[in-house]
Amino acid sequence: MRDDVPLAATAAGGTRGDEECCTLATGPLDAADAQRLSEAFKALSDPTRLRLLAHVADQGCASVCACDLTELMGISQPTVSHHMKKLVEAGLVTREQRGRWAHYSVVPAAFAELRAFLDLR
């Protein structure tokens, strides 16, 4: 073991500039936060789901009808529903039923939390 050397002393040797010296702003994660964040990242780990999410978020405050997502992406309504359900369960979007169609909106606070975890200072 290298217990004679403190962690900070194992630096790569200053090959990166100060502007890139960076630490996760949130510091070490406890188990509960790690579990919650990992579930949100899992919802983002599918390319079709990311593209659906980008379409929803691209509407700003507006919610987006599942019917429009089907048309924009050229995928079936059951496939849209399956992917959007994962994003809703992860807390990244909300779903509102209006008559025949579900409508989706982004949850800004959820995005802010993921950005905060990925923020290097």
Next chain:
Amino acid sequence: MRDDVPLAATAAGGTRGDEECCTLATGPLDAADAQRLSEAFKALSDPTRLRLLAHVADQGCASVCACDLTELMGISQPTVSHHMKKLVEAGLVTREQRGRWAHYSVVPAAFAELRAFLDLR
């Protein structure tokens, strides 16, 4: 279909304040970007891996020895190696072999790209 109604007209009705009105800064994703981003998010979809990453990033510019991660997290060296390999493959950390031990550092540009995708404006 609702082709008589533009997407932006399906707004939820102004129940959210202007400061929360937001659009993904990157706009719609093409298939290649969606694939690449989804692979990075997949690497972040495991709680143990997130905690390992937080420990590495918590050292700033310094690289972290696999031996220290084993000790900090109380998990076996093969488990540390398995998880760190996924993070390296996703481009989120780099690995350098020094003698017996691998040392890991974060890749700030990869974090910046994920934050940019999650940035709502």
